Amino acid sequence: MFEAKLNEASLLKKLLDAIKELVTDANFDCNEEGINLQAMDNSHVALVSVLLSHTGFKKYRCDRPIPLGVNITSLQKVLRCAKDDDICTLKSADDADILNIVYEAKNTDRISEYDLKLMDIDSDSLGIPDTDYDARVIMSSSEFARIVRDLSQLGESVRIDVSKEGVRFGADGEAANGSVLLKGKGPIGKVSGGPVSGNSKGEEGSGDGEDEDAQPNGTGDGDEDEEDAEVKKEKTKIKKEKTDDDVDMDEDKDKDEDDEDGEPEVDNDDDDDDEEGSDSKKRKKKAKGSSKPAKKPKTSKGKGKRKSGNDSDDEGEVDSVIIEMNSHVSLTFSLKYLVNFSKTANMHNRVQLYMSNDVPLLVSYDFGPGYVRYYLAPKIGDD
Amino acid sequence: MFEAKLNEASLLKKLLDAIKELVTDANFDCNEEGINLQAMDNSHVALVSVLLSHTGFKKYRCDRPIPLGVNITSLQKVLRCAKDDDICTLKSADDADILNIVYEAKNTDRISEYDLKLMDIDSDSLGIPDTDYDARVIMSSSEFARIVRDLSQLGESVRIDVSKEGVRFGADGEAANGSVLLKGKGPIGKVSGGPVSGNSKGEEGSGDGEDEDAQPNGTGDGDEDEEDAEVKKEKTKIKKEKTDDDVDMDEDKDKDEDDEDGEPEVDNDDDDDDEEGSDSKKRKKKAKGSSKPAKKPKTSKGKGKRKSGNDSDDEGEVDSVIIEMNSHVSLTFSLKYLVNFSKTANMHNRVQLYMSNDVPLLVSYDFGPGYVRYYLAPKIGDD
DNA sequence: CTCTTTGCAG
DNA sequence: CTGCAAAGAG
Incomplete structure (x- = not known):
């Protein structure tokens, strides 16, 4: 069971906007520490690494590590259905092939629920250079x-x-x-x-x-x-x-x-x-003496x-x-x-x-x- | 003789914006009650029905029913020549093939006048389901x-x-x-x-x-x-x-x-x-609090x-x-x-x-x- | 003919 | 800054 509640859907929206042109599919690797995403860009030239610590969530639970393989474009479509300040909850069963995303509008009775289909993505173990x-x-x-x-x-x-x-x-x-x-x-x-x-x-x-x-x-x-x-x-x-x-x-x-x-x-x-x-x-x-x-x-x-x-x-x-x-x-x-x-x-x-x-x-x-x-x-x- | 004076040209502009993608040509059927427009969308799947009651006009006169066949795109072009708050007068003689459109700017002396060519449009009598x-x-x-x-x-x-x-x-x-x-x-x-x-x-x-x-x-x-x-x-x-x-x-x-x-x-x-x-x-x-x-x-x-x-x-x-x-x-x-x-x-x-x-x-x-x-x-x- | 991309208005 | 519509490419 994985469940993460975010106070502002806009965080995810921005994240997706940021990486959507580099990555088309990626695993959101969820564990007790938070959510990690690592992926090479489509032409395998650049590497993107994202961490969303559990501390950034209003509520976070991840019983065991789960890789959520998502198509970024699809996820973005779903996220566009959220208003920026909606409370956004991500949920997935351990063996599920869908990611459940719920938006709760603050101050209104609107509740939107989306099920994003997940994919199996080879997690090319990306060696992040530790330099x-x-x-x-x-x-x-x-x-x-x-x-x-x-x-x-x-x-x-x-x-x-x-x-x-x-x-x-x-x-x-x-x-x-x-x-x-x-x-x-x-x-x-x-x-x-x-x-x-x-x-x-x-x-x-x-x-x-x-x-x-x-x-x-x-x-x-x-x-x-x-x-x-x-x-x-x-x-x-x-x-x-x-x-x-x-x-x-x-x-x-x-x-x-x-x-x-x-x-x-x-x-x-x-x-x-x-x-x-x-x-x-x-x-x-070299300049600048001060610096030197x-x-x-x-x-x-x-x-x-x-x-x-x-x-x-x-x-x-x-x-x-x-x-x-x-x-x-x-x-x-x-x-x-x-x-x-x-x-x-x-x-x-x-x-x-x-x-x-x-x-x-x-x-x-x-x-x-x-x-x-x-x-x-x-x-x-x-x- | 048909003459209708509208206090805000923006009403028509908005109307045209709303329907322009559904309808390319339509009859504005004018009678003493007001102006009616009914049309199937281009693929004949949807039906659009518009009424502008005479009560919505600052001045309204329609001696006898007249169908004004207009090309929506053309009418929109003419309407784009109006400022939103212009007073807009539509006029047409009973047998005319043009629709005369006059914009009077409030508080200024600007008067614009356009003549839109009318078309004969088969008024496919659209049965509006009365349900x-x-x-x-x-x-x-x-x-x-x-x-x-x-x-x-x-x-x-x-x-x-x-x-x-x-x-x-x-x-x-x-x-x-x-x-x-x-x-x-x-x-x-x-x-x-x-x-x-x-x-x-x-x-x-x-x-x-x-x-x-x-x-x-x-x-x-x-x-x-x-x-x-x-x-x-x-x-x-x-x-x-x-x-x-x-x-x-x-x-x-x-x-x-x-x-x-x-x-x-x-x-x-x-x-x-x-x-x-x-x-x-x-x-x-809108400011919230008040509203709710x-x-x-x-x-x-x-x-x-x-x-x-x-x-x-x-x-x-x-x-x-x-x-x-x-x-x-x-x-x-x-x-x-x-x-x-x-x-x-x-x-x-x-x-x-x-x-x-x-x-x-x-x-x-x-x-x-x-x-x-x-x-x-x-x-x-x-x- | 559809899709994507680019420019424009709100 | 955003979405929307017209234009160009596949």
């Missing part, structure tokens, strides 16, 4: 939507560069090239854990001393390598899940040693790209990470852009997919972009009791 | 529109069941089955007298006593058979015509007198929109008719569902047509559904000085 990322950008989801929508008019791909300068979204097209630079707010944007965030905090206490090491942008380009190297040593990767709390210094340290050897290559590539790609534009990349104590003070360590309290705070003011970066990152993605992802702006006003070179981008909309996440492999070379 | 019905449902026209629109996503047909439980609209489709149950408000829903219509006037005087007989909808399901039997004895079939007034028992009295004054015109059109359009947004429009005394205190009886003010509640609170039933009715209809009919919600915020088993459904939008009615034969068997 540590070199950069995280937290920004307004609507601004992200706007940027990718705008750029999608110019070309098919966008290159996302995260550097000390900020995050740059650039697209080249036949008719025009375009790029959008978001600088990121200083104090909020402090690098967590490693470099970026670490500094911010670190700076406060010990910043002065480190400044020496820090390279103001544009000051010797030659130094880049050096700087990068340092960054890498620190190796503190940004972790997706736990990051919220500690994006964690402690872990960082540990990593430092391990990773070091690790992926210097990538960094270089990026740097190169930057320079090559558009000298003028990117050049300043390339060296991360370990002192910052665990403490301040989460700003007091609220989750929302973690993501900053709705319009602020928070950038955490361990090393420069430069990746190219298909705008078509990003535009699709960005439709999830309906569900939450902040989006997080996790990136490492040559690793799939993670676009994450984390709302209170759940999330919608997308993974998209970068384009390699020219394609 | 007594076993069930009548009075509900918000926008809610009706919403329901048939929702269900049309699931399948092609809807089964409408009227029972003590209320009225249920059910559709089966490949992807999902759905049903919407409206319980109907008790006190208002008393079976009128002969069940339905007879009472209305009677009640005023003796209303209280009758309540006993009245069955609030949804009360004891078990009793159905018994109740039905009784009801049937009375045999009072629900008649279409006179009902108009009744729709509101109490009000009727008032109405009789009141309406005359006024211009029953369209009053409420706007109201309806709320529900349909966008649930959440508009909701507040679901149960109406009989005390209010005659007086409150138009609720203070504005709303046209003749047919009950705009959101209430009134169900009158002599016997259970279960019929299946093509949703495509119902969806088309439901566009008439623009003209009036309440709709009446008259049904008897195996007889065409009558969907009636009765606004003050006229009506728009649709007849649709039920589907038989599986088709």
Whole structure:
């Protein structure tokens, strides 16, 4: 027996609107923790992962795990029959091949009941990459939507560069090239854990001393390598899940040693790209002195990470852009997919972009009791 | 000579919007009583019947009956040239082949004049079934529109069941089955007298006593058979015509007198929109609280008719569902047509559904000085 | 001829 | 921003 009562049918409506163009059929895997959905997009390029925690429901019961295989279009048709504020109850017997959906209008006697036919869907066990990322950008989801929508008019791909300068979204097209630079707010944007965030905090206490090491942008380009190297040593990767709390210094340290050897290559590539790609534009990349104590003070360590309290705070003011970066990152993605992802702006006003070179981008909309996440492999070379 | 002056061109605009997808050409049969239009839809499955009583016109003159054959699309083009609140005058000589349409803007000196070419249309004498019905449902026209629109996503047909439980609209489709149950408000829903219509006037005087007989909808399901039997004895079939007034028992009295004054015109059109359009947004429009005394205190009886003010509640609170039933009715209809009919919600915020088993459904939008009615034969068997 | 897509009005 | 209707494609 599975039963979940949602206070606002609109949540599901928005969710379906967000993913309907990526996924046609998917299993809603229900267990005692909540409802999970994982699916590859139709062309198996992107992966979408959704969690609706049981805490987000007014009432939730799931005696044993059940995969509810639904056709997204069909489910959406049923959901369109709900008014946004209807109370929505999903029910299914353990062995049933239908999902019962009931809408109760608040304040009226209208009760609508739908039985959605379920399907058996091979749950291609999707390996969700569990990666540590070199950069995280937290920004307004609507601004992200706007940027990718705008750029999608110019070309098919966008290159996302995260550097000390900020995050740059650039697209080249036949008719025009375009790029959008978001600088990121200083104090909020402090690098967590490693470099970026670490500094911010670190700076406060010990910043002065480190400044020496820090390279103001544009000051010797030659130094880049050096700087990068340092960054890498620190190796503190940004972790997706736990990051919220500690994006964690402690872990960082540990990593430092391990990773070091690790992926210097990538960094270089990026740097190169930057320079090559558009000298003028990117050049300043490193820039901004403030940001830079390339060296991360370990002192910052665990403490301040989460700003007091609220989750929302973690993501900053709705319009602020928070950038955490361990090393420069430069990746190219298909705008078509990003535009699709960005439709999830309906569900939450902040989006997080996790990136490492040559690793799939993670676009994450984390709302209170759940999330919608997308993974998209970068384009390699020219394609 | 025919001449009719309408205070608001919007009435005609809405009428045309409502029927344009069903009818391409039709005769506006004008006589001293008003303007009648009757036509089969293009596929000869549904019948539409419109009356604009002379009382709805600011000025009306028709020396002798004239059929004005118009192409609906052409007339609509002309009507789109009017502002909603323009005073609109239709004129035609007895032998003319054109209809002269003049718009006078209120408060300005703008006068527009159009001559619409008329056509000769075979007036297939349409036999309008004159039936007594076993069930009548009075509900918000926008809610009706919403329901048939929702269900049309699931399948092609809807089964409408009227029972003590209320009225249920059910559709089966490949992807999902759905049903919407409206319980109907008790006190208002008393079976009128002969069940339905007879009472209305009677009640005023003796209303209280009758309540006993009245069955609030949804009360004891078990009793159905018994109740039905009784009801049937009375045999009072629900008649279409006179009902108009009744729709509101109490009000009727008032109405009789009141309406005359006024211009029953369209009053409420706007109201309806709320529900349909966008649930959440508009909701507040009418502002809730005021609207709902679901149960109406009989005390209010005659007086409150138009609720203070504005709303046209003749047919009950705009959101209430009134169900009158002599016997259970279960019929299946093509949703495509119902969806088309439901566009008439623009003209009036309440709709009446008259049904008897195996007889065409009558969907009636009765606004003050006229009506728009649709007849649709039920589907038989599986088709 | 149907279906999908695109543009327009409320 | 949404649904609705006209137009283009398969």
